[in-house]
Amino acid sequence: RSYTIAVLPGDGIGLEVMPPALRCLEAAAARFGFQLEFRSYPWASCTYYLEHGKMLPDDWKAHLQACDAIYFGAVGDPATVPDHISLWGSILTFRREFDQYINLRPCRLIPGVTSPLANREGKPIDFVTVRENTEGEYSSIGGKIFEGTDRETVIQNTVFTRTGVDRVVRYAFELARRRPAKKLTSATKSNGISITMPYWDERVAEIGKEYPEVTVEKYHIDILCAHFVQRPHTFDVVVGSNLFGDILSDLGPACTGTIGIAPSANLNPSANRADRTKEWFPSLFEPVHGSAPDIAGKGIANPIGMIWAGQMMLDYLGEKDAAEAVMRAIESVLATAKDAQMKGGADLLTPDMRGKGTTEGLGSAIEKEIRG
Amino acid sequence: RSYTIAVLPGDGIGLEVMPPALRCLEAAAARFGFQLEFRSYPWASCTYYLEHGKMLPDDWKAHLQACDAIYFGAVGDPATVPDHISLWGSILTFRREFDQYINLRPCRLIPGVTSPLANREGKPIDFVTVRENTEGEYSSIGGKIFEGTDRETVIQNTVFTRTGVDRVVRYAFELARRRPAKKLTSATKSNGISITMPYWDERVAEIGKEYPEVTVEKYHIDILCAHFVQRPHTFDVVVGSNLFGDILSDLGPACTGTIGIAPSANLNPSANRADRTKEWFPSLFEPVHGSAPDIAGKGIANPIGMIWAGQMMLDYLGEKDAAEAVMRAIESVLATAKDAQMKGGADLLTPDMRGKGTTEGLGSAIEKEIRG
Numbered sequence A, B: 001r002s003y004t005i006a007v008l009p010g011d012g013i014g015l016e017v018m019p020p021a022l023r024c025l026e027a028a029a030a031r032f033g034f035q036l037e038f039r040s041y042p043w044a045s046c047t048y049y050l051e052h053g054k055m056l057p058d059d060w061k062a063h064l065q066a067c068d069a070i071y072f073g074a075v076g077d078p079a080t081v082p083d084h085i086s087l088w089g090s091i092l093t094f095r096r097e098f099d100q101y102i103n104l105r106p107c108r109l110i111p112g113v114t115s116p117l118a119n120r121e122g123k124p125i126d127f128v129t130v131r132e133n134t135e136g137e138y139s140s141i142g143g144k145i146f147e148g149t150d151r152e153t154v155i156q157n158t159v160f161t162r163t164g165v166d167r168v169v170r171y172a173f174e175l176a177r178r179r180p181a182k183k184l185t186s187a188t189k190s191n192g193i194s195i196t197m198p199y200w201d202e203r204v205a206e207i208g209k210e211y212p213e214v215t216v217e218k219y220h221i222d223i224l225c226a227h228f229v230q231r232p233h234t235f236d237v238v239v240g241s242n243l244f245g246d247i248l249s250d251l252g253p254a255c256t257g258t259i260g261i262a263p264s265a266n267l268n269p270s271a272n273r274a275d276r277t278k279e280w281f282p283s284l285f286e287p288v289h290g291s292a293p294d295i296a297g298k299g300i301a302n303p304i305g306m307i308w309a310g311q312m313m314l315d316y317l318g319e320k321d322a323a324e325a326v327m328r329a330i331e332s333v334l335a336t337a338k339d340a341q342m343k344g345g346a347d348l349l350t351p352d353m354r355g356k357g358t359t360e361g362l363g364s365a366i367e368k369e370i371r372g
């Protein structure tokens, strides 16, 4: 078995977490007997933009479509390139152009990582956020009128399509159905956002009829955020719009300890590379964290978000055993690292996990653990 | 001094927390020598709707405009009346029609209330959310096309006006300037919501020039929610759009312990009842919590959100000493109650604060403390 992976480290800490993560994936490939061909590209970075005046070359699509999956670091450097250019010219373009309509983000309390929440002992936290990833609040439709006057008015549309809503809601139900708790939480705000959100609720209720075995609950986003803090252990699968999914998938990992370990899979579950009658749209795997200009260059970024994203990619590619091994390696290194830290030994935990470790040190420990 | 207060208890626990809260205000009035005339109305409740087919009588505006302020409980009973009818027919109508463009929500860690966050000892949490309260994501403009087909598309506009954004941002800067920390955090999402949110950022930057003494920071709403959990003690004044302010003002109190104590002032700071040349728009004071059908009728709702909202109303009416006394009474009862609970004495704390107390018991204790 052999897979071609487009590697786009991007900016900031993306460049730092990518090398150890690639070594982890190499280690998994070596151990489980498959090949990974990495094709590195400097695009989708502000460095590239500053040289070329654009985030991507004209033939970016063909390059990426020649790959089985995309492994993406992080993009953005607000000091040199405005966010709306760097992000809309890269990650948001990929999601839209490759119709990666599912953004899947697992959230788990992993032993060894200290949660900012008190009294969570003995209550495992293990849920998945399913975020709509192509439409909704990120429509980019709208504009400004009466510019520069007191009547200045700026409007932006939120757009929900039947196709867009149904496919993400159905995906979430399918996921919930296959999990032990069989529970789906829908994020809404239909009491205040009176047109699009009631429609979202309607579709959840309608599609829910096909899944009588799944328990469905809906919460308005304000109180749902409160519940994430107050009882995160009660969630199983959480489905939300582009914006609500974005919020919840940062808040969840913050509650379990650090966004630094959180992974993200941008999936197009309908695409099939074997089917030559349809265009191939690769899926993309990235950490939830961004380029973090504030800590870039210090070598202290947490590499686990990137490695765990790689783990999701292996799973997606069908390398279940390798994926399993990477997950176990992350878990075992974190547990051991916490132990060592408390005993005053070598501290592998990076600062976001309240340690003094480095990207390199933590990444290498996980790599070694994967080699077995 | 004498004030006329429109009292609208609403639905669910609104009906339960209102009586003890009114007694607290009476106590403050008696002690500080002013009069409160309460005018109770059954409107803005689902009970009223089920009888009259509407949430408000035709002459509601005149009645409320005859008062100095509105004291509002909570509205909604999704089992009998859809949220969009009950809420848009009451609280959201008041905010819009009386142009209550500021929604002010203080968030404090009060000794005696257990926070779900660990390791916050010694770090006081004390910030205020300033929420835009009339436009933004709550525009109610939009619609549906191709209904019932696969092409079904639903659109809703977010509307930011120069007037609407500037006045809330300026209010937040004014507030920040008068506080010791002089810090303003702006909630944005300009990296994803590419038209309205960059405009919000622009206005914050522009108005910020008038306040060089205020430190300004901006965070995207996803990471800002994470920071609320990870370092709530670092916030001072937080300004956000209608939706973002809504989210943050539930999340904040969840981090400090319970939404049950959180108050909310819906202000029209431009209105002046003494000025007969302009229409009078009263401000409205309510708890952050809703009607909570799940615990309604049990007598266990936390009355502090309602009482603290009353405290904000007294402050707004100019009764500073009375407002101060009510705040001190809340604090002292909470601290004593926690102590008593731990020593196995009478438990005044309501279940949301991990106690076995009742609305009546806790409310009466605060009332007694106010009487002094």
Ligand SMILES: CC(C)[C@H](C(=O)O)[C@@H](O)C(=O)O
Binding pocket: A191, A192, A222, B087, B092, B246, B288, B290
């Ligand atoms: C009830 C609802 C419409 C309301 C809002 O979203 O404004 C509430 O959540 C609030 O925060 O006052």
Ligand SMILES: CC(C)[C@H](C(=O)O)[C@@H](O)C(=O)O
Binding pocket: A087, A092, A246, A288, A290, B191, B192, B222
């Ligand atoms: C960088 C930004 C546009 C992006 C988003 O909002 O989708 C990020 O926050 C994410 O969650 O992937």
